[in-house]
Amino acid sequence: MVVSTINGTSPLSHSNGTTIPLSTFSCNSFVNVEKGDPVAFRPYWEKVRDECTVEIKGDEWMSYLGDTNNLCWYMVPQMRDAILRLHNVVGNAVTKDKFLVLGTGSSQLFQALLYALSPSESSHRPINVVAAAPYYSEYKDATDILQSRLFQWTGDAALYDKDEPYIEVVTSPNNPDGTLRVPVVNSGVEGKIIYDLAYYWPQYTPITDQLDHDVMVFTFSKCTGHAGSRIGWAFVKDIEVAKKMIRFVQLNSIGVSRESQIRAAKMIGVICDGYKNLKSIESDHLFFDYSKRLMKERWEKFKGAIEKSKVFTLTKYPTSYCHFNKDLFEQYPAFAWLKCLEGIKDGESYLEKLKIRTRGGGRFGVDAKYVRVSMIGTEDEFIELCTRLSNAKRE
Amino acid sequence: MVVSTINGTSPLSHSNGTTIPLSTFSCNSFVNVEKGDPVAFRPYWEKVRDECTVEIKGDEWMSYLGDTNNLCWYMVPQMRDAILRLHNVVGNAVTKDKFLVLGTGSSQLFQALLYALSPSESSHRPINVVAAAPYYSEYKDATDILQSRLFQWTGDAALYDKDEPYIEVVTSPNNPDGTLRVPVVNSGVEGKIIYDLAYYWPQYTPITDQLDHDVMVFTFSKCTGHAGSRIGWAFVKDIEVAKKMIRFVQLNSIGVSRESQIRAAKMIGVICDGYKNLKSIESDHLFFDYSKRLMKERWEKFKGAIEKSKVFTLTKYPTSYCHFNKDLFEQYPAFAWLKCLEGIKDGESYLEKLKIRTRGGGRFGVDAKYVRVSMIGTEDEFIELCTRLSNAKRE
Structure with missing residues (x-):
């Protein structure tokens, strides 16, 4: 800008x-x-603009419900299929035996995860939320904005030495410094880890491993550049965590824009089709x-x-x-x-x-x-x- | 269903x-x-489905930003214009001299308002949030889900007798019982009022007044039936309240789906065009x-x-x-x-x-x-x- x-x-x-x-x-x-x-x-999407066009008619996608057979009831099947296909093409995450939770960008999922990973007994002290410095500048405010009794920002994970439960956010590649990260807290207490993998895509970093963590968060914004769509997703191993996240998204925004889901599914489809038809097209098309x-x-x-x-x-x-x-x-x-x-x-x-x-x-x-x-x-x-x-x- | x-x-x-x-x-x-x-x-939107079609190309609406000249920077000008035009046609709210804040449905705006209307000094006790029973079933959970130190659900507004600051939610027409509502708290302390006007549209109730309150919340879902779009908006008199709401939406979801905004603007445009061309068309088209x-x-x-x-x-x-x-x-x-x-x-x-x-x-x-x-x-x-x-x- x-x-x-x-x-x-x-x-x-x-x-x-x-x-x-x-x-x-x-x-x-x-x-x-x-x-x-x-x-x-954007210049890439200009080249394929017509291929990527979505058309939504007046009576389409009116309902709150996306798929009543899915735990994540506000996610439409096309969105789910596109996300699974994308990870299958890129090979950056193991999606099998995990629950897919859709969010209004990964920001909403971050908060849903803080809620879902916090102890629910009200007698409990707030769980400490940490990330190794330098850490993403919005984590602190996003954690503390409502002064929750469930969780609180505690700062640099490398300095964490409390004998209390914690949530460590591992952003890899890291925002701001691009480094590849692993958890750093060394505590006697068991911690919970949120892997924020917003930048774990091939244009930013070699895809060295098919990651297989209990909680992995991705976002459409940084993958394709469509930040305006506000689409993020998380793979979650524990069904109870997934259920609490979905409850959070329900209370927070009653689901995720259907129009954005349809468009994101289409764009991801165009990307994946390119790699499927690899030999027939010029590589600049990929x-x-x-x-x-x-x-x-x-x-x-x-x-x-x-x-x-x-x-x-x-x-x-x-x-x-x-x-x-x-x-x-x-x-x-x-x-x-x-x-x-x-x-x-x-x-x-x-x-x-x-x-x-x-x-x-x-x-x-x-x-x-x-x-x-x-x-x-x-x-x-x-x-x-x-x-x-x-x-x-x-x- | x-x-x-x-x-x-x-x-x-x-x-x-x-x-x-x-x-x-x-x-x-x-x-x-x-x-x-x-x-x-839906049958109405089936009849006008083609007129309402929106087409979004691959390179359109990519940015987080909607309008950097507007306080509500993630709102596109088309969305703002459509909302103002709609209220002008229906005559249900005074929009002049108010700030327009867009949300991912009115649920997100409800939480943004609790945050914005709460005292910010951390020494303060949580502000009491009340609504006259029967009240919308989700207010309680939406208020208490994160166990905030800023606000807490206190129940039936008619029973409120504390000598403490409060926020009263006035839903009119009311969900669940459809009655037209006014504030009911009778307290020595000054309260803040959120008018939830989700159902203040002509198909549900006579439009008796052009309402002119400090905080008025509307939603696209119940106006046109497009619940899947997750579009809500608030008119707010106080710029400081509007700024805090926008900060909340930024941390919560970095704005509101651009695709939904474009579509909602289009649908609202079709409704308003109908009333503009009133004499030329059959009234079933309105x-x-x-x-x-x-x-x-x-x-x-x-x-x-x-x-x-x-x-x-x-x-x-x-x-x-x-x-x-x-x-x-x-x-x-x-x-x-x-x-x-x-x-x-x-x-x-x-x-x-x-x-x-x-x-x-x-x-x-x-x-x-x-x-x-x-x-x-x-x-x-x-x-x-x-x-x-x-x-x-x-x-």
Whole structure:
């Protein structure tokens, strides 16, 4: 997103929600890479736009109910089938013998899980919710917003030393820093683990394992780039946990938009059909090939800019074998995690002066010399970001 | 919804989510009028199905953002315009000088409002949430599910006598009993009022006033019957309340499905266009005319069945002048609220024996001799309901 500070107007918007990037940035315009709106993949969806068209008639999908034969009664069968097919194609998660719970984005499922994994006896103290720093900036507020007696944010998992029950959120690849994660709490008490796998898709990271955890959360937003649809899902081993999550979603929003489910099912179908008909089509037609190439190109350009600037260092990522792509690959995270060199104490403020809006380390539970930068915005914005970063000088 | 107990199967379903009603009920089948799935109006939407078609292409509506110039940044301008236009056509609410906050159904907005209207100082005791009994069966659980320190369910507003701050929910017309409501708490302390106006539409009740309260909540589900879309909205006078609600929706689900917004805007547009072109078309083409006639016919048939049974009494409703229809009308609530005559202590159990599934008074904070019956299910189910009720005999 580009916000002009000259006249206060946003970039021109089509009536269909696509934003026309301004072709040049004035020197007073901010490059806003603070949020993670995943619009980078839009050019792919433009190419296949007609193939992906969904049409919904006036009398379709009116009911609250999606499938009364499914525990997750608000999920339509097409959505369920598409999700299972996608994981079968990508091979990133074991879906067998698990319950599939649909949510209004993974944010809703995060809260449903806190509810479902907390002890229900009211005499109990709130369960501690932790994640290793740097952790996703919204976990804390999402946990504490209603000041629940069931759970409470307790901060950095690496520092957790209480002799009390806990929930550890393991985000892998991690937001903000892209690292692959495992649980870190070392406690005598048994903890419950939520695996937030929003970025465990082939464009961001080699698919090294078919993960098989008790609680795994995914989101459509970061997989295909359709953040506006608000579709997330969780695979859950324990039926009682799944039932409590579904009850939460019922009270919270009486299910999940049927229109979004139908559309997400269609888009996922187009992706999977591509891999099914692999030999008959050009590889640029394959979504994960396209999006991985795009991420790779951006990261190469970005590393060049960072090297030129001599002001920041970047996280180093290992190369691993990707079972999906059948080759060795590096990681190309959705966010870059920059560390400012000595002399710059507050990276966010420093970059504000360069008219680059980022999210500072404090929001992620670490030092202000770190900043998070979105790598999945528009192409125009990304190019301008690289230009500005490469011109950065030590103060 | 019809649930067969013979072979455990549901009614046949089209792939587009429309349910083909079974033309005859076996005597072992339940008539399920326990929920309020508003599918009664589907025949109208079948007639205008093509006019209402929305088409969404692969690259459209990808972003989290709907309108960065609006406080409610996830709401697309089309949705905002459609909602304002609808209230302008119906005349049921004053929208001027209020903030419009969109939610994933009105359930999400209810919780957003509890958060926004609670005192934020953590030293404070939880604010009491009350509603006059009989009250909507989900308010209690929706309030208490996370055991918040900000608010707590305190029950019947008519019995509230604490000298403490409170939030009163005024549902008008009321779910379950269809009565028109005003606040009832009589306390020395100032309370905050949430007007839940889900049923304040011309098919259910005369539009007697253009309401102008500080907090008014509406839902698309009960207005047009599109419950699957999960679209609700609130008009809020105080910008600080609106901001807190939007922050809640952000943390809860990062906004509201863009696909649902586009579709809801389209459907509302078709309704409003009808009234704009009033003289050029047959009145059966007008949504509120169609749906009011349907509700009236059902209520007449239903009253006949109840009279025949001699087992129940019904709530009496006044006749009022409707500013929208420019005539005197009775109310035709979305639910019937039955009181069993003496000798039947538990209405829900009594009706279970007649293979009618209802929701008993206990769920609404009153005696078990009351039951709530949906009047907005399929035609087939409704006819069978009347047949079974008219055969009811005193035990």
